[in-house]
Amino acid sequence: MHSGGGGFSLSKLTSVLKKKTQSDFDRVISGTSKTREKLSYMDEILGLWRLEDLDDTLDDLEETLLSVDFGPKTAGKVLDTIRELVEDGKIKTGEDCKRALKETIVNILVNDGGDPTKMNVSDDEKIPTCVLIIGVNGGGKTTTIGKLSNWYKNAGAKVMMVPGDTFRAAAAEQLQTWADRTGAIMSKSPPNTKPGAVSYKAVDEAIAMGDIDVILADTSGRLHTNLDLMDELVGVKSSIKKREPSMPHEVLLVLDGTTGLNMLNQAREFGQQLGVTGIILTKLDGTARGGAVISVVDEMKIPVKFVGVGETMEDLQVFEPLSFVDALFPEEAGDA
Numbered sequence: 001m002h003s004g005g006g007g008f009s010l011s012k013l014t015s016v017l018k019k020k021t022q023s024d025f026d027r028v029i030s031g032t033s034k035t036r037e038k039l040s041y042m043d044e045i046l047g048l049w050r051l052e053d054l055d056d057t058l059d060d061l062e063e064t065l066l067s068v069d070f071g072p073k074t075a076g077k078v079l080d081t082i083r084e085l086v087e088d089g090k091i092k093t094g095e096d097c098k099r100a101l102k103e104t105i106v107n108i109l110v111n112d113g114g115d116p117t118k119m120n121v122s123d124d125e126k127i128p129t130c131v132l133i134i135g136v137n138g139g140g141k142t143t144t145i146g147k148l149s150n151w152y153k154n155a156g157a158k159v160m161m162v163p164g165d166t167f168r169a170a171a172a173e174q175l176q177t178w179a180d181r182t183g184a185i186m187s188k189s190p191p192n193t194k195p196g197a198v199s200y201k202a203v204d205e206a207i208a209m210g211d212i213d214v215i216l217a218d219t220s221g222r223l224h225t226n227l228d229l230m231d232e233l234v235g236v237k238s239s240i241k242k243r244e245p246s247m248p249h250e251v252l253l254v255l256d257g258t259t260g261l262n263m264l265n266q267a268r269e270f271g272q273q274l275g276v277t278g279i280i281l282t283k284l285d286g287t288a289r290g291g292a293v294i295s296v297v298d299e300m301k302i303p304v305k306f307v308g309v310g311e312t313m314e315d316l317q318v319f320e321p322l323s324f325v326d327a328l329f330p331e332e333a334g335d336a
């Protein structure tokens with residue numbers, strides 16, 4: 001990496017985030033409360049746990065997972081694991097079952113997702129790290145770029161933002177506001193050019209400047225079902241690649257945490273076309289429907305890297321599988 005600014009180190013970045021994650025944890029909990037309400041029904045089921053009613057209990061559990069937006073495939077897989085553990089005598093009580101459920105889900109997030117704190121970086125001193133941000137309309141892409149800019153800045157990195165959303169009139173100004181707030185610079189690409197050209201020129205400019213550590217490239221929102229717009233996005237990625245083959249180092253898909261299972265379709269399409277390297281799950285402070293992301297990780301094998309928990313630049317947390325699952329299955333829910 002470049003040594004610009006206060007010296008950019010990923011380990012520093014991670015430790016700053018760990019602290020933040022701890023202090024902001026309550027907001028994830030409040031965000032997933034709708035999910036939690038339904039999952040507390042699970043506690044009731046487990047409270048009535050009887051081995052002779054195993055099939056009924058497991059059916060009820062599966063229903064509960066489905067009602068909080070676990071996809072059928074993932075819910076089925078989780079319940080298969082539970083059934084095996086019961087048959088092996090490893091689950092004897094409702095409490096055992098709850099613990100095993102949590103472990104199984106954490107395992108999906110960890111084994112299929114990998115280490116969320118590892119953001120890919122450029123391994124060439126002269127080449128900045130390029131992060132391409134994609135997703136459907138209004139999911140929180142531009143806001144997330146603001147948050148990421150702040151995150152990288154806290155680690156001593158010099159950030160350039162790329163106004164690749166040439167579709168929406170106010171998009172560049174919105175990005176500029178985030179640049180001003182977080183001390184990032186904006187690429188000076190001429191306005192009204194095509195997004196591929198904007199991105200190509202921005203990468204060129206950043207490399208020429210010599211002191212940019214991170215390029216955060218914004219894109220306009222698009223429905224994953226709109227083939228023309230998906231093609232355009234593939235074009236943006238190849239324009240970046242054309243200028244610098246090692247880029248982009250990360251392609252992060254922004255998923256709106258309130259959309260439920262539809263995010264699975266989004267992840268499939270964007271994943272197939274763009275080669276997504278990570279997910280940022282936004283709006284977990286709202287009435288989030290957290291279960292769906294577990295299916296995304298399970299089916300797509302893409303890690304969740306961050307979660308968004310509000311509208312300010314501070315509201316970004318490194319995704320922690322264990323904390324996330326603890327928030328879904330609160331210990332006190334059964335007593336409430």
Ligand SMILES: Nc1nc2c(ncn2[C@@H]2O[C@H](COP(=O)(O)OP(=O)(O)OP(=O)(O)O)[C@@H](O)[C@H]2O)c(=O)[nH]1
Binds near residue numbers: 143144282284310315
């Ligand atoms: N509560 C909450 N709101 C968020 C979060 N992230 C983004 N938002 C809000 O969601 C709305 C859309 O955010 P944008 O960042 O403009 O979304 P976008 O994906 O860039 O939208 P387009 O460029 O139109 O596709 C804004 O009102 C944001 O403030 C979050 O984590 N929590």
Ligand SMILES: [Mg+2]
Binds near residue numbers: 142165
């Ligand atoms: Mg935007």
